Amino acid sequence: xxxxxxxxxxxxxxxxxxxxxxxxxxxxxxxxxxxxxxxxxxxxxxxxxxxxxxxxxxxxxxxxxxxxxxxxxxxxxxxxxxxxxxxxxxxxxxxxxxxxxxxxxxxxxxxxxxxxxxxxxxxxxxxxxxxxxxxxxxxxxxxxxxxxxxxxxxxxxxxxxxxxxxxxxxxxxxxxxxxxxxxxxxxxxxxxxxxxxxxxxxxxxxxxxxxxxxxxxxxxxxxxxxxxxxxxxxxxxxxxxxxxxxxxxxxxxxxxxxxxxxxxxxxxxxxxxxxxxxxxxxxxxxxxxxxxxxxxxxxxxxxxxxxx
Amino acid sequence: xxxxxxxxxxxxxxxxxxxxxxxxxxxxxxxxxxxxxxxxxxxxxxxxxxxxxxxxxxxxxxxxxxxxxxxxxxxxxxxxxxxxxxxxxxxxxxxxxxxxxxxxxxxxxxxxxxxxxxxxxxxxxxxxxxxxxxxxxxxxxxxxxxxxxxxxxxxxxxxxxxxxxxxxxxxxxxxxxxxxxxxxxxxxxxxxxxxxxxxxxxxxxxxxxxxxxxxxxxxxxxxxxxxxxxxxxxxxxxxxxxxxxxxxxxxxxxxxxxxxxxxxxxxxxxxxxxxxxxxxxxxxxxxxxxxxxxxxxxxxxxxxxxxxxxxxxxxxxxxxxxxxxxxxxxxxxxxxxx
Numbered sequence: 243x244x245x246x247x248x249x250x251x252x253x254x255x256x257x258x259x260x261x262x263x264x265x266x267x268x269x270x271x272x273x274x275x276x277x278x279x280x281x282x283x284x285x286x287x288x289x290x291x292x293x294x295x296x297x298x299x300x301x302x303x304x305x306x307x308x309x310x311x312x313x314x315x316x317x318x319x320x321x322x323x324x325x326x327x328x329x330x331x332x333x334x335x336x337x338x339x340x341x342x343x344x345x346x347x348x349x350x351x352x353x354x355x356x357x358x359x360x361x362x363x364x365x366x367x368x369x370x371x372x373x374x375x376x377x378x379x380x381x382x383x384x385x386x387x388x389x390x391x392x393x394x395x396x397x398x399x400x401x402x403x404x405x406x407x408x409x410x411x412x413x414x415x416x417x418x419x420x421x422x423x424x425x426x427x428x429x430x431x432x433x434x435x436x437x438x439x440x441x442x443x444x445x446x447x448x449x450x451x452x453x454x455x456x457x458x459x460x461x462x463x464x465x466x467x468x469x470x471x472x473x474x475x476x477x478x479x480x481x482x483x484x485x486x487x488x489x490x491x492x493x494x495x496x497x498x499x500x501x502x503x504x505x506x507x508x509x510x511x512x513x514x515x516x517x518x519x520x521x522x523x524x525x526x527x528x529x530x531x532x533x534x535x536x537x538x539x540x541x542x543x544x545x546x547x548x549x550x
Numbered sequence: 551x552x553x554x555x556x557x558x559x560x561x562x563x564x565x566x567x568x569x570x571x572x573x574x575x576x577x578x579x580x581x582x583x584x585x586x587x588x589x590x591x592x593x594x595x596x597x598x599x600x601x602x603x604x605x606x607x608x609x610x611x612x613x614x615x616x617x618x619x620x621x622x623x624x625x626x627x628x629x630x631x632x633x634x635x636x637x638x639x640x641x642x643x644x645x646x647x648x649x650x651x652x653x654x655x656x657x658x659x660x661x662x663x664x665x666x667x668x669x670x671x672x673x674x675x676x677x678x679x680x681x682x683x684x685x686x687x688x689x690x691x692x693x694x695x696x697x698x699x700x701x702x703x704x705x706x707x708x709x710x711x712x713x714x715x716x717x718x719x720x721x722x723x724x725x726x727x728x729x730x731x732x733x734x735x736x737x738x739x740x741x742x743x744x745x746x747x748x749x750x751x752x753x754x755x756x757x758x759x760x761x762x763x764x765x766x767x768x769x770x771x772x773x774x775x776x777x778x779x780x781x782x783x784x785x786x787x788x789x790x791x792x793x794x795x796x797x798x799x800x801x802x803x804x805x806x807x808x809x810x811x812x813x814x815x816x817x818x819x820x821x822x823x824x825x826x827x828x829x830x831x832x833x834x835x836x837x838x839x840x841x842x843x844x845x846x847x848x849x850x851x852x853x854x855x856x857x858x859x860x861x862x863x864x865x866x867x868x869x870x871x872x873x874x875x876x877x878x879x880x881x882x883x884x885x886x887x888x
Contacts, residue, residue, distance in 0.1 A: 254836035254843050281852045286831075312767060314831040315852035361733030365856060368738050368771030368826040371693075373819065380692060380819035391822075399783055477654065477726055480692040480819055482684045533734070534853040538769035538830045539783065 246306040253311050280318040282499050282532045285311050316532035318501055321358075323350050324526040329513060332523075340525065344508060347527035351506055355531060357471060359498055362533045363426070363489035363543070364473035372546040375434075380480035383549040384431060384488070386439040386461065392490045392542050393463045396423055399539035401492035405465055411448035418448055425464040425490040425543075428472035434549050435459055435466060464490060479547050488544045495541035501530035555885035565875035566675035566866040567638075570883070571858045577602040578884040579615075579640060579862050585877040586620065586868075593622045594868040594877075598631070600640035604886060613653075613865070615639040631870070638673055638865030645859055660688055660720035664712035668698070669705045670725065675866045676701050679730050679756060685723035688716060689818035694740045695728055697756035697796070710755035710796040711742050717814060735856035736761040741770075741825040743810060744778055749789060750804035751797050752827065759793040765845015767830040768800065773822035778810040785830045798827075829853070 288310040295304060325343050332339060370391065375382025403421040410418040419442060427435065435441060435458060442460040444453060458468045478485040507528040513520040535541060555574040579600040586594040597618035600610045610616070614632040617639065621627050631639030659669040660682075674680065678698050685692045691711065698706040731737070739761070743753035752768075762768065765788065772782040786800030813821035834845040862883070864872035873879050 251836060251838060254834040254845075281848065310833060312831040312833060317852045317854035319855055362853065365732035365734035365737045366829055366853065368769065368828045370771065370773055371823045373822055378819060380689065380823060382819065395783065477683060478681055478693050480683060480685075480689060482654075482724065485693070532853070535829065538785065538828050542771070 246308060248306070248309040252308055282316045282318060282534075284314045284316075284497060284534065284536055286314070286537070287311050314497075314534050314536050316497070316499060316534035318499070318530055318532045320504075320528065320530045321354055322526060322528040323347060323354075324524055326516065326522050326524050329521045329523070340510075340523075343525050344510075347508060347525055348506075351527050351529050353471075355498070355529065356469075358531060359496070359533060360426075360469075360471065360473050362496065362535065363541075364487050366535050367489055367538070367541055367543055369487055369543045369545045372544045375546075375549065377547060377549045378481075379483055379547045381485060381545045381547055383434045384427075384438060384544060384546045388544055388546075389425075389438065389461050389464060389490075392544060393423070395542045396490070396492055396540065401495070401540035403463065404491075404493055408447050408449050413448055416446050416448040417442055419460045419465070420463055422460060422463050422465040423490055423492045425466045425488055426472060427458070427466050427468050427488045428474055428486045429468045429470045430474070430484075431486055431546060431548055432458060432468055434546070435461070435468075437549070478545075481547075483547045485545050485547060488546060489541060490543045491541035493540065495535065495537055497532075497534050497536045499532040499534075501532075504528075504530040554887045556882065557885075558880070558882040560878065560880045563866065563873035563875060563877040563879055566677065566872070567870075568864045568866065568872045568879075569861045570864065570881060571861045572883055573858075574883075574885045575644070575860050576600075576642065576862060576883045577604045577886045579642075579881070580884075581864065581871045581879055581881045583873045583877050583879055586873065589620075591623050592620050592868075594874065595619050595637075595870060596626070598639065598871040600642065600862070602642060610640060613639055613641050615871070617869075619869070637867065637869035640871060641863040641865070643859060643861055643863060654724045654726050657682070657685070657720065657723040657725060660685070660691075660708075660713070660723065662688075662713045662716040662719045664714040666708045666711040666713040667705060668708060668725075671704060672701070672706070672725075673703070673865070673867065674698060674701050674706065674727065677730075677757075679728050680725040681728050682723055682725050685720045687718050687815055688713070688720035688723075689815045690716075690812045690821065690823065691720075692723070692818070694755055694824060697730075708755070709757075710740075710753060712753070715811065717816075729857055730756075730760070731856035733856055734853060736766070736829040736850060736853070737856060738826045738828040741772065741776075741810075741827055742812075744772075744781060744804060744825075746804050746807055746809065748803050748805055749799050750781070750786070750802045750807075751799050753795065753797045754827070755796070757793050757796050758798050759791045761850060762788055762791060762798060762829070763845070763847045763850055764788050764791060765834050766832045766851060768798070768827040769830040770825075770827055772810070772825045775813040775817065775821040775823070776810055776825045777808045778804065780804070780807040781810075787833050 371381035372388040374385030374387035404424045405422045407421045408419045456467045473487045475485045511524040513523045516522045516524045582597045586592045586596045600615040619627045657670045661667045696708045700707040740755040745751040769785045770781045786802040790799035836843045866872040868874040
């Protein structure tokens with residue numbers, strides 16, 4: 243086999259058949275084919291080398307370059323939660339518990355989904371210890387130099403920002419924000435974020451329209467979002483303190499994939515199904531998710547400790 | 551009893567700790583060491599029980615539970631794993647763990663040798679993962695996770711750390727046992743060494759074959775403090791994996807790169823740490839003649855949950871629920887209705 247040719251030897255087929263859902267209109271077997279396996283594959287053709295390429299007029303063709311495809315795979319996983327309610331609750335309580343419990347299950351679904359993505363970022367991304375702080379620990383508390391270092395890494399890897407800039411307005415005490423990457427941090431380090439050089443707290447953005455409640459501040463090219471459930475590792479610093487991991491990323495760095503018709507299932511099982519004497523009913527919530535880091539070049543992050 | 555759930559099973563102990571997934575969670579857990587039960591006068595735990603939070607003030611503490619032991623005779627001694635003659639017991643884990651609930655443990659020394667050897671009184675098992683921190687000397691490894699081997703009650707070897715080039719040994723420090731699997735796998739790994747070669751050989755602090763196979767791609771994050779800055783932010787494809795040496799070979803020519811080296815201990819805490827690698831997908835190959843596709847493993851390559859929760863961790867050893875090597879253990883889990 244000739245060298246330099248992109249062929250199925252160096253670019254293996256994903257599956258022995260190719261699914262073309264859009265071209266076939268009605269046959270149902272086609273949909274069944276699309277449900278083979280529980281692994282979702284995302285692929286990217288890596289860009290070609292820019293080395294060489296000049297023709298010297300001799301008639302000799304440049305050597306072909308083998309195209310490289312990177313496959314990013316993720317396993318589809320199903321999560322569920324259930325609540326069983328005795329009939330006496332619904333009989334004696336007047337606050338519409340079934341409706342409220344359904345809302346509670348809906349909240350569980352989104353919270354669980356959030357934690358699953360947090361776990362992905364915490365487990366499968368390379369982090370760099372912050373060293374620009376003054377608490378004497380390794381890692382230190384977060385500093386401007388550490389944040390700038392991550393911006394340098396992302397820009398060096400041609401990452402694209404996630405959020406548009408907010409234009410300056412004629413309002414006292416405000417300043418514009420630049421187009422920004424995203425950073426996810428623990429609420430435990432908000433005092434340290436306030437101390438970072440050049441921090442722009444959320445209230446100082448020129449325009450509050452469309453801002454998320456969880457947004458806390460902007461530093462350099464990053465907008466920081468905080469959560470009480472953000473990732474942390476107890477006792478992992480040089481001095482045995484809790485280490486907080488802060489994923490910092492741009493566009494298409496990670497993926498959260500939902501299964502068709504399975505992204506959020508809420509169900510009710512009536513008492514005559516759940517209980518032999520029809521006294522207990524059941525509510526459940528269920529969803530399927532696959533998660534993956536789709537491009538390590540466009541995600542990085544910091545390990546930090548708290549200053550206090 | 552519509553919602554009471556019972557589960558059970560059996561395993562043959564290797565002497566190491568065992569994790570038993572409990573999809574329905576548990577309120578009560580029991581094990582019988584059938585091997586030691588049949589022995590006439592063993593000096594070993596023959597049975598154990600654990601009571602969950604549902605039992606309120608009667609619940610078992612972390613790493614404890616009720617211990618049924620034959621202490622060199624046929625008579626049973628029933629006490630708790632956390633008595634004065636303490637041994638490791640049950641630990642019920644409900645969230646993705648970074649640290650397995652076991653007390654911090656003091657190190658007395660880490661040799662500056664290849665591989666490094668740790669002196670520490672411990673109850674760890676072969677292949678356990680520990681995070682080393684608060685070291686005196688060898689500050690450059692404080693915070694890293696290592697897989698341990700050649701474990702005895704007084705120490706173990708860090709196969710993934712070749713510390714002969716370090717300026718001095720560590721004279722103190724602490725460890726905590728951590729989970730072998732992150733919440734999501736494949737996970738990032740700590741790099742301890744990269745050779746200068748046409749195909750760089752990368753040593754990691756734990757056995758990389760648990761997470762990566764030939765054909766997987768890995769992304770390098772190597773801060774300038776580790777020397778080989780040329781490899782920082784590069785992505786390579788794995789061409790070989792060695793479980794014995796904790797190494798991966800990648801298709802990156804590092805022969806002209808700057809030498810990889812840990813920063814000096816004296817440079818901490820201002821030296822940027824750590825050198826790590828992280829999963830960046832896969833690049834499989836296919837032989838159309840043999841119809842063989844290589845470079846992929848469904849159990850490892852796709853991003854997936856690394857550690858199922860909740861689970862019950864049974865500590866290993868003759869005085870613990872998971873028993874000594876070759877012991878046959880029966881277990882039962884109970885989820886109560888009310």
